[in-house]
Amino acid sequence: MDLPDELLHLRGRRGGEAAMAAVIGDDDLLREIPLRLGFPAFLVHAALVSKRWLRVAADTVFLRRFRDRHPPRILGFYVNHCSTLRTVFVSVSEARELRYAVNRAGFHHCNQSVRIADSRNGRLLLRSLPFGCGGYTMFSPLCPARGVLPIRLPPELLHIGRLSPLDYSSQCLYLLFRDNNDGIVLVSVRLSGRKLSARVYVGQSDAWGEAILAEGELPVPLKFVRSMMIVNDKLYIVLDNCYICGLDFVAPRLRLFVVKVPDKVGADFKLSHGDDSGLFLIHRDRFHLSVWNHQMDDNGEDRWELVDRFVVRAAQDRHERFRVCAVSEDGGFVFLCLWTSRTIISVDLRSRKETTYEIKVQGIYFTTIFPLMTIWPPTFPTLNDEDDHDE
Incomplete structure (x- = not known):
């Protein structure tokens, strides 16, 4: 991982041991190490080093910084095929660090004859x-x-x-x-x-x-x-x-x-939410995705505002209508089904990056999708105050 400039300076001047001693004695520098870990599960591993590391990793201010720097990631998504009564898991993440978690995400450990009713936080x-x-x-x-x-x-x-x-x-x-x-x-x-x-x-x-x-x-x-x-x-x-x-x-x-809902919105939409940002509505508008935000004004009246609208390139290039099937729980990703080719597209609403999965769904209107995200916030070990020392 990349070290902060302060650590690089200490390492070059007094060697690795002096730099490590400086980190151990300075909480501000110590926070820079777990901030660069990249995945919530790694924070739990760091918290096992000592109680001091646990306090740093579990601090609410630090966790907000970590989430801003490393937003939740999609591991994959489940597809309920209503016509075939099948549920399949499609892997999305290519991160090597998440490969083991992704491999465990299927229905290998439970009865196959199930349908998903809801999915949240792993x-x-x-x-x-x-x-x-x-x-x-x-x-x-x-x-x-x-x-x-x-x-x-x-x-x-x-x-x-x-x-x-x-x-x-x-x-x-x-x-x-x-x-x-x-x-x-x-x-x-x-x-x-x-x-x-x-x-x-x-x-x-x-x-x-x-x-x-x-x-x-x-x-x-x-x-x-x-x-x-x-x-x-x-x-x-x-x-x-x-x-x-x-x-x-x-x-x-x-x-x-x-x-x-806004007058320009038809029946094909999904609801979502962001952090302290009210309610969001995402719907299809020809070959476009439109994102609306709902807030209440000072008089308690409903107010809808169109906050984003952009072309779904895969749908426009294929000249296909699509259906909005799901939105990730953090509101960052939307999943679409193309009507003719019956393929699934995921769209990152922050970058507008599109990914096409050539999985053929059966009965698009009755197909449901449930994204599987990295777990947030991580679950840390319980701190024992009776033995409150650093190690």
Whole structure:
């Protein structure tokens, strides 16, 4: 790794031992070493050197610097083929340091007859097949030694017996990860004309809190739920007819709020979020990708702003329409399916770099994609304050 100028100066003047002593005695210089490691997993290895290194690596200010310098990376993505009831993993990362992790990311350690319901921070929520009699489990493909953890639903929801990311019925059941912690959110939604009722459970895999019930009136009669997403403990329900229904399920007073998507946006869009930047909407506009940001103004009114729009070269060159299938959990990558060639394209929204994967999907409209990212933040060993010395 490249050393800071201060270390190079010390190494040349007094030798390697003097330089190392200077680093050990100066926290500012010491932080420059793990800052250059490149991958979150390496921070955990550095933290094992000593308790002092652990404090440096686990410091929140340092972690923000590290994430800014080394944004989360995509290891690969899972493809749910609805027509063939198959789930496959496609490797993306070419980094040698991540090769071992990528090799473990498939379904080699669990039952193959599963469908993915959600993916976040290196974990998968799985639904066993067939839908009518299967159960729900959680699996960490990067840590297969943890095994497959069964999830028990509240007894009052067992009769629904169905979990699907595309359920067009008037009542549906969704299982989602709660942002970047270990929590799970279970949502039961019922639509009846203009009335929407949501029953939300927050808990772990085997223990659920008390049900949170919220009801509200919609602007127009709606028929089905397209998808759901959780951002900062707010539940966003994407409905047909270009409406988004939201619920802050940790607020003291529950209130369902409804947001209409921009007039120029059709039904083919996905929601995403960035760090403290509100809600983002990504949709297809002919051969373009358009990115909108949603904020609330001082009067509590919805405000959409078009923040980016650019041509998807692969679609334009092939003269093919495409569908927006998925957005990575950090909002940095979007996955598209071309309608005619049935290929998958990933687009880095920061650099606009496109990568084409010649995997042939079956039934584009019913194909779902779940990116697998490097885990953030890393999990560090627990500091034992009773024996608080540096080594």
